[in-house]
Amino acid sequence: MTFKIEQIAVGKMANFTYLIIDNEEKEIAVIDPSWDLEKIFERINKNEYKVKYVINTHSHFDHIIGNDQIVSNIKCKVMQHNNSREKHDISLNDGDEFMIGKTIVHVIFTPGHSKDSICLIVDSKAIITGDTLFVGNCGRIDLPGSDPEEMYNSLFEKIMNLDNNLIVYPGHDYGYKPTSTIEEEKKNNYILVPRTRNEFIRFITQGE
Numbered sequence: 001m002t003f004k005i006e007q008i009a010v011g012k013m014a015n016f017t018y019l020i021i022d023n024e025e026k027e028i029a030v031i032d033p034s035w036d037l038e039k040i041f042e043r044i045n046k047n048e049y050k051v052k053y054v055i056n057t058h059s060h061f062d063h064i065i066g067n068d069q070i071v072s073n074i075k076c077k078v079m080q081h082n083n084s085r086e087k088h089d090i091s092l093n094d095g096d097e098f099m100i101g102k103t104i105v106h107v108i109f110t111p112g113h114s115k116d117s118i119c120l121i122v123d124s125k126a127i128i129t130g131d132t133l134f135v136g137n138c139g140r141i142d143l144p145g146s147d148p149e150e151m152y153n154s155l156f157e158k159i160m161n162l163d164n165n166l167i168v169y170p171g172h173d174y175g176y177k178p179t180s181t182i183e184e185e186k187k188n189n190y191i192l193v194p195r196t197r198n199e200f201i202r203f204i205t206q207g208e
């Protein structure tokens, strides 16, 4: 594999920051920087990584609050979905692809938890899911910008159609383990039990 993903537990809300690291060129992207930035800077300095992008899976504060400090220390571009109203340099849309070194990253737009949620598929091997999908659960859909119907589309028309072997890297450490696979989530995640659109919306909003 030409890349690796480093999962870094940060802050007091069980957030994960990720580094997508291209082994060959030592180029990286920092995903969802928030707290404990010294953990990020330490890894960057020790390994002499070249930071190309900061990418936010969505614009909730606990996923972007570290952006400014990264950008003021290291020259790099901030990427967010087109719907984000927060400060960013590059707007992403569904289907976009870009490179980190020789590693290809594919964007899927997965609204539902927020209007600007995205997942990042790395080299067809791994998926960083933000607050769209957790190990054993999905993100909250009762927040401003949340939409149960959009969550249904994202989970059942996008996530459920993905390659079983993708390793799932969620936005928070809310599960019984920190990572999973799409196959395991299809089998074990009670949110992903096959339901019609109406059944899902009733289940997710009223718990029945």
Ligand SMILES: [Zn+2]
Residues within 6 Å of the ligand: 058, 060, 113, 114, 131, 139
């Ligand atoms: Zn969120």
